Amino acid sequence: MLPAIVEIKPDVFFTGAFDPKIRTFDIIMKTANGSSYNSYIVRGSEGVAVMDTVKKEFSDDFFARLERLCAYDEIKYIVLHHLEPDHSGALIELMERAPNAKLIISGRAVMMLKGIVKTDIPYEIATAGKIISLGNKTIEFIMTPFLHWPDTMSSYLHEEKLLFSGDVFGSHYYDERLFDDLVGDFSYAFHYYYDHIMRPFKPFVLQALKLYEQFDIDLIAPLHGPILRSNPKNYIDKYAQWSSEARFRKNAFNTKMLSVFYISSYDNTHKMAEKITEGADSVDGIRASMYDLASLDEPNMITLLEESDAILIGSPTINGDAVKPAWDLLSCMAYLERTGKIGATFGSYGWTGEAPEMLHERLKGLKFRLPLKPLKVKLIPTEEELNACVAFGCEASEIAMGKMIEMEI
Numbered sequence: 103m104l105p106a107i108v109e110i111k112p113d114v115f116f117t118g119a120f121d122p123k124i125r126t127f128d129i130i131m132k133t134a135n136g137s138s139y140n141s142y143i144v145r146g147s148e149g150v151a152v153m154d155t156v157k158k159e160f161s162d163d164f165f166a167r168l169e170r171l172c173a174y175d176e177i178k179y180i181v182l183h184h185l186e187p188d189h190s191g192a193l194i195e196l197m198e199r200a201p202n203a204k205l206i207i208s209g210r211a212v213m214m215l216k217g218i219v220k221t222d223i224p225y226e227i228a229t230a231g232k233i234i235s236l237g238n239k240t241i242e243f244i245m246t247p248f249l250h251w252p253d254t255m256s257s258y259l260h261e262e263k264l265l266f267s268g269d270v271f272g273s274h275y276y277d278e279r280l281f282d283d284l285v286g287d288f289s290y291a292f293h294y295y296y297d298h299i300m301r302p303f304k305p306f307v308l309q310a311l312k313l314y315e316q317f318d319i320d321l322i323a324p325l326h327g328p329i330l331r332s333n334p335k336n337y338i339d340k341y342a343q344w345s346s347e348a349r350f351r352k353n354a355f356n357t358k359m360l361s362v363f364y365i366s367s368y369d370n371t372h373k374m375a376e377k378i379t380e381g382a383d384s385v386d387g388i389r390a391s392m393y394d395l396a397s398l399d400e401p402n403m404i405t406l407l408e409e410s411d412a413i414l415i416g417s418p419t420i421n422g423d424a425v426k427p428a429w430d431l432l433s434c435m436a437y438l439e440r441t442g443k444i445g446a447t448f449g450s451y452g453w454t455g456e457a458p459e460m461l462h463e464r465l466k467g468l469k470f471r472l473p474l475k476p477l478k479v480k481l482i483p484t485e486e487e488l489n490a491c492v493a494f495g496c497e498a499s500e501i502a503m504g505k506m507i508e509m510e511i
C-alpha cells in the first residue's frame with residue numbers, strides 16, 4: 103500500500119518513517135509508545151529540499167514517501183540538522199539517487215560526517231543566518247549546538263513560519279495521526295524526552311530559545327514524534343521553564359545544598375554518613391541531608407544530584423569494589439550538566455577498602471572538584487574516627503562555601 107501523503111504546510115510534506123515496535127532508544131530511553139524518524143521535504147518553485155532522512159532500516163519507507171512527492175532530479179538540497187544515525191541512515195543512498203543535490207550540514211558536523219557515513223562525500227557548511235532559496239521558499243539556518251550533539255542546527259522556513267528544530271521539541275511517541283492536536287496524550291513522552299536528552303544541556307537550550315525568539319513560529323517540525331502546530335509557544339515555554347528552574351534549596355532558603363549518599367551493610371558506613379552530615383550541616387549557609395541509596399530510585403537520584411552543590415558518597419567495599427547502588431547513583435550524571443560540583447567519598451571496610459578510592463576516581467572522570475582525600479574506616483568506627491567524620495563533613499561544607507583554599511587531589 104502506498105504511504106499517505108501528509109502536507110504539514112503548503113508544499114511542505116512529511117517523508118519520515120514510523121517505528122511502533124522500538125522499546126529502548128539510545129540505550130537510556132524507554133519508548134513505550136514506539137517512535138518516529140521524522141523527515142520532511144520543502145517544495146519550492148525552483149527545486150526541492152529534503153530535510154533530514156531516517157534510520158537506515160526504515161529507508162524503504164522514506165524513499166516510498168519521497169517518490170510520491172518529487173523526482174530525484176528535482177532535489178536541490180539535502181539538509182541534515184543532526185548526523186546521528188537515526189536521521190542520517192538513508193543519506194548515502196539518497197545522495198546516490200539524487201546526484202544533483204547539495205548536502206548541507208553545520209560546521210561542527212564536519213568532524214563527524216566521515217565517521218558516520220564512512221566515505222568522503224561533498225558538503226556545504228551552513229552558518230548562522232545563511233539562507234538557501236528554492237525560488238518561492240526561503241530557508242534560514244540557526245545554530246543550536248549541543249541539542250543534543252555538537253553538530254545540531256535548526257532551520258526556519260520563512261514563508262510558512264515553520265521551524266525545523268532537529269531533536270529539540272521531539273518525543274518518542276509513535277502515532278500516525280502525526281499532529282499534536284490529533285495524536286493521543288504525549289505530554290509524558292515530551293517531558294521524558296527533554297529529561298533524558300536535553301536536560302544535560304540546559305544552557306544550550308536557553309541559548310537556542312533566545313535564537314528562536316527572533317522568528318514568528320507557527321509550526322514546529324521536530325525529528326521525533328508529533329508535529330507541533332496547535333500552540334508552538336506552549337512547547338517553547340515548557341522548555342524555557344524546565345531549563346530555567348532554580349534549584350529548590352537555593353531558591354527557597356538561600357542555602358547551598360550538600361547531599362550525603364550512602365549505602366551500608368553493617369551500619370558502619372551509615373554511622374560515618376550521620377557524622378559527616380552533622381559536620382556538614384554545622385556550617386552556615388549549608389543545608390546538609392542524608393540519603394540511603396538502598397531506597398532511592400533513579401528519578402530522585404537525578405533530582406538530588408542536580409540540586410546539590412556538593413555530593414558525598416559512602417560505600418562499603420565488597421569483593422574489592424564499591425556496591426552497585428553507589429555506581430547507579432553516579433551513572434545518573436549522564437542526564438545532568440556537570441557544573442563543577444564538589445565531590446568526596448568515604449566508607450567503612452573489612453579487608454581491602456578500595457571502594458572510596460574507586461568512587462573518587464569515577465568522580466574525577468565526571469569532572470567533579472575533589473578537594474578531600476577519601477575517608478576510610480576499618481570496620482566499626484571509633485569515637486575518634488567519628489569525630490574525623492564530623493570534621494570531614496565540616497570541611498566539605500566550608501569548601502562549598504568558599505571558606506577554604508581548595509586543593510585538587
Ligand code: FEO
Pocket residue numbers: 184186188189250251269325326
Ligand atoms: Fe534523534 Fe539525536 O537523534
